[in-house]
Amino acid sequence: MSNIDATFAVGSKSFTAVAINTASKTGEWIQSKLGDYSTLHTKYSQHDLVTEVDKGAEMMIRKLIHTHFPTHSILGEEGVEPGPEASRAALEEISDAEYVWIVDPLDGTTNFVHGFPFFSVSIALAHRGEVIVGIVYNPVHDEMFVAEKGKGAYLKGKPMRVSGEKQLSEALIATGFPADRDHALAHNLKGIQALSPKARNIRASGSAALHMAYVAAGRLSGFWEIGLNAWDLAAGALLIQESGGQVTDTLGAPYQLGVRNVVASNGHIHSEFAAELRNAEATGF
Numbered sequence: 657m658s659n660i661d662a663t664f665a666v667g668s669k670s671f672t673a674v675a676i677n678t679a680s681k682t683g684e685w686i687q688s689k690l691g692d693y694s695t696l697h698t699k700y701s702q703h704d705l706v707t708e709v710d711k712g713a714e715m716m717i718r719k720l721i722h723t724h725f726p727t728h729s730i731l732g733e734e735g736v737e738p739g740p741e742a743s744r745a746a747l748e749e750i751s752d753a754e755y756v757w758i759v760d761p762l763d764g765t766t767n768f769v770h771g772f773p774f775f776s777v778s779i780a781l782a783h784r785g786e787v788i789v790g791i792v793y794n795p796v797h798d799e800m801f802v803a804e805k806g807k808g809a810y811l812k813g814k815p816m817r818v819s820g821e822k823q824l825s826e827a828l829i830a831t832g833f834p835a836d837r838d839h840a841l842a843h844n845l846k847g848i849q850a851l852s853p854k855a856r857n858i859r860a861s862g863s864a865a866l867h868m869a870y871v872a873a874g875r876l877s878g879f880w881e882i883g884l885n886a887w888d889l890a891a892g893a894l895l896i897q898e899s900g901g902q903v904t905d906t907l908g909a910p911y912q913l914g915v916r917n918v919v920a921s922n923g924h925i926h927s928e929f930a931a932e933l934r935n936a937e938a939t940g941f
C-alpha cells in the first residue's frame with residue numbers, strides 16, 4: 657500500500673492516503689461482522705435497511721478522518737434522516753464548507769444482511785463542491801478502487817479504463833431497485849422495461865457505488881438509477897470520469913453533488929443510453 661500512498665497525494669496533505677487507509681480498516685471490520693449483526697431496522701421504507709454495523713462503520717470513518725483533518729466536514733448516510741428532503745437539506749447545510757468528506761459506510765446493507773457478497777465502503781472528498789478523491793472498497797474481494805482528480809483511477813496499482821462497447825446492443829449495464837417505492841422505483845422499472853430489449857443484458861446487484869466502480873474498471877458498460885444520494889455517487893462518479901467515462905443526470909446535465917437521477921457509462925453508449933430513458937419517460941424528473 658506504500659506505493660499507492662505515495663502516488664495519491666494532494667498538495668502537502670495526503671487526502672487519498674487517509675481515504676485508502678480509512679476504507680481498508682472499515683471494510684476489514686465490516687467483513688468481520690458478516691453474519692454477526694444483532695440489530696436490524698428499516699429507514700425510509702421496508703426495503704431500506706440499517707444495522708449497528710452501518711452505524712459503527714460510519715463512526716469509525718468519522719474518527720479516522722477527524723484524526724487527520726479535524727476541521728473538515730463529513731456528510732455520511734447514517735448521520736442524515738431518511739428520505740430525499742432530508743438528503744437535500746443535509747447537502748445544502750454543508751454547501752459552503754471548503755472540504756467535505758462524503759461517506760457511505762456500507763453501501764449494500766441488504767446484501768450484507770443476507771450474506772450476499774456484493775457491498776462496499778464509499779468515501780469521497782469534495783473541495784468547494786468538486787470531488788477530488790474517490791475510493792470504493794470491496795472488502796469481500798479486497799479490491800480498492802482509487803481515483804484522484806486529474807490523476808487517473810487505479811485498481812491494485814494499475815490504471816483503470818472504461819470498456820470499449822460502442823453501442824447499447826453490446827452493453828452490459830446495471831441498475832438498482834430504489835427504496836422509494838412510490839416514485840423512484842416506478843421510473844426505474846420503466847427504464848428496465850425499455851432497456852432490456854436494447855442492451856446485451858442488465859444486472860442489479862445492490863450497491864450503486866460498486867456498480868459505478870465496475871463501470872470504471874470496464875466490467876460494466878453503464879449504470880443508471882433514480883433517487884440516489886450524494887454518498888451513493890460521489891466516489892463512483894470520479895472513478896468513472898478518471899477512467900475515461902461519462903457521468904450525467906438522466907437529462908444530460910453534468911454530474912454534481914446534488915444529482916439524484918444518474919446515468920453513468922463508458923461514454924461511447926452514453927447518448928443512446930440516456931435517450932432510451934428519456935423516450936421511456938424513465939428519467940425520474
